[in-house]
Every structure is written in structure tokens, then in C-alpha cells.
């Protein structure tokens with residue numbers, strides 16, 4: 200699966216967007232306002248539940264964020280030394296720094312509500328089909344095999360040259376699929392919300408998204424089936440080298456999301472970006488065993504989180520976060536893509552790319568969607 204949103208812990212987390220600190224406060228507040236309007240309203244089930252977030256940081260690194268001033272989240276700094284936790288592997292010490300109220304998005308419910316909302320707008324046509332030629336490893340390999348030596352690609356040992364050729368073949372296949380699809384849709388403006396898949400539209404310099412600012416960061420989570428209680432908290436442990444020291448547990452309506460990792464990736468065509476590697480899985484299990492308090496440990500243990508039990512299938516998922524480092528999410532006109540598509544379709548088409556939510560796509564999507572509407576003259 201090459202979609203990032205099903206892997207998300209999906210709590211309100213403005214820490215991880217790539218946006219500048221100056222913009223972060225404003226963006227955080229706008230999105231918080233959006234989630235606050237439905238708080239506690241049984242008439243509007245938008246799939247958002249408010250929970251307390253308890254945040255632990257590695258000693259000495261914590262800075263109080265600008266958004267902590269918002270009354271909505273009832274931010275409470277906690278005295279140093281409370282709930283001191285030692286990471287036995289790295290020797291780093293974590294302490295609980297703050298707790299606050301924040302929205303947790305129940306992904307499936309929220310997405311269904313949001314898509315239905317969009318469908319009610321007569322000017323908007325949603326294209327959720329998958330003209331996406333690299334759905335799984337098999338098709339990934341087939342695309343590479345088209346131009347590289349079939350043996351090397353199939354064995355997963357393609358050389359850099361073969362990988363580049365594979366990427367080019369994939370980009371061509373991606374574009375062809377979109378041309379076929381657009382022939383069926385009479386639209387004049389196209390917004391690509393394709394996350395890391397945007398890579399295959401050969402966007403970049405010519406479209407004012409500087410290549411150097413585009414970064415992909417892989418994240419791994421386990422979804423553990425259980426029934427969290429209404430009072431259960433989101434627990435977040437951060438600081439130090441993120442890939443090896445961070446952990447979070449997010450109670451969702453159908454279980455817990457236990458994450459996570461942040462590994463920068465090249466998004467190399469041949470890379471194992473969408474696989475859960477044994478070391479990533481082991482790291483999450485180990486950190487969960489080290490940090491998590493009772494009764495969270497027991498609940499996860501009862502669901503078979505640390506065991507290989509035949510009756511329990513822990514659902515491990517991967518996402519690759521699309522960052523625009525130092526910029527944050529943007530909606531930009533993509534003139535080079537438009538020119539290529541217009542030529543092949545023989546009609547006018549404006550194309551925009553809505554990209555760069557990094558690790559905060561659920562947090563910021565409301566506000567960034569408003570920017571899309573504005574760019575399209577729909578607001």
C-alpha cells in the first residue's frame with residue numbers, strides 16, 4: 200500500500216510539519232478552531248474525539264511551543280522530575296513536561312465524512328480512482344523490468360541505472376494513466392493531492408517547488424485491535440535521535456496506534472520505503488516495553504502486541520511523509536505538468552499540487568484545504 204494516511208496516528212500534532220515556527224502558530228490556531236467547533240456535539244459526528252495528550256521529552260530539549268497559549272487545549276506544564284523515565288538502551292532520560300487537550304482523528308470516519316462534504320459541492324468532482332501503476336512490489340518490479348534487465352529488477356538488486364530507468368518507466372506509466380482518466384472527466388482545474396506519489400509527476404524546479412526542500416520520511420506503526428476507554432490518553436515520547444528514541448500511543452475508536460519511526464529516505468525507486476524492516480519493528484516493541492506505563496502495557500499485552508500469537512494479527516503499517524522542509528504544506532500551480540497534459544489532451548487544463556504536509560497532514564488539512572479552495576476561486 201503506497202498511501203500514508205492509513206498509517207497515521209492521526210492526533211493533532213503541529214510539531215512535525217516542516218513549517219516555519221512563525222507560521223506554525225497561525226496554522227495551528229486555524230486548524231484547532233476547526234476541530235473545536237464540533238467538540239462535544241452529538242449532532243455532528245465528524246470522527247473527532249478530544250483526548251488528553253501527555254508529552255515526555257528528553258531532558259534539556261523542551262521548548263514551550265507558541266500554540267500552548269491557546270485556551271482551547273488547556274495546556275499544563277508539569278514540574279520537572281515527574282514521571283522520570285530511563286531509556287535502558289540509549290541511556291537517555293525522559294520526563295513528562297506537559298499535558299494538554301487535543302483532537303484525535305478517527306481516520307476512517309473522518310475521511311468518509313470529509314469526502315461526503317466535498318461531494319456536495321457541485322463545482323467539485325472527486326477523482327479517487329487509482330491510476331497508479333506501482334500498487335505493489337510486483338508491479339513495481341514490472342515497471343522496472345520494462346527498461347532494466349528483468350533478472351536484476353526481479354531479484355530486487357537492480358543497479359542505480361536500472362532503478363532510474365524503472366523510475367522513468369513508472370513516471371511515464373503514471374502520466375499515461377492520468378491522460379486516460381482525464382479523457383473521462385470534463386474538468387478545467389486539477390488538484391493533485393497525491394502525497395509521495397507526486398514524485399512520479401516529474402514536478403520540481405520548473406514548478407517552483409525547490410527540489411532541495413522536498414523530503415520523504417518513512418514512518419512505521421502497529422495498529423493493535425482493542426477497546427480504549429474514553430479517558431485514555433495519548434502518550435508521546437520525543438527528543439534525541441528521533442528514529443531510535445521516539446514512541447507514541449494513540450487510542451483510536453478501534454484500537455491503539457503504536458509508533459513510530461522517522462527515517463529520511465531518498466525515495467529511490469529500488470528502495471524498501473514501503474516495507475516494515477525487522478529492526479524498525481523491534482525498536483518500536485522495545486521502546487514500548489521500556490516507556491509505557493500501566494495499564495497501557497497490560498492492554499497491549501492482552502492484545503498480543505509483544506507475542507507472535509496465531510490468533511492475533513498485529514497490523515503493521517508504513518507511511519512515507521511528504522515534507523517541504525522550511526515551507527510546510529503548499530498549494531502551487533504545476534505549469535510543467537499542465538503543459539504536458541494539455542498537449543496530450545488537446546485542451547486547456549490548470550494543474551495545482553497540494554503537497555508537503557509532512558507528519559501533520561491530519562492536523563493541518565482543514566486550513567490547507569481552504570487555501571486550495573481560495574486558489575481555485577471556490578471559497
Ligand SMILES: Cc1cc2nc3c(=O)[nH]c(=O)nc-3n(C[C@H](O)[C@H](O)[C@H](O)COP(=O)(O)OP(=O)(O)OC[C@H]3O[C@@H](n4cnc5c(N)ncnc54)[C@H](O)[C@@H]3O)c2cc1C
Nearest residue numbers: 203204207208209210393394396418518558559560561562
Ligand atoms: C507513521 C505516521 C504517523 C503519522 N501520524 C500523524 C498524526 O498523528 N497526525 C497528523 O496530523 N499526521 C500524521 N501523519 C502524517 C499524515 O499521515 C500525512 O501528512 C498525510 O497522510 C499526507 O497526506 P497526503 O494526502 O499528502 O498523502 P497520502 O496520505 O499518502 O495520500 C495520497 C493519496 O494519493 C494517492 N496517489 C499517489 N500517487 C498517485 C497517482 N499517481 N495517481 C493517483 N493517486 C495517487 C495515494 O494512493 C493516496 O490515496 C503521520 C504519518 C505517518 C507516516
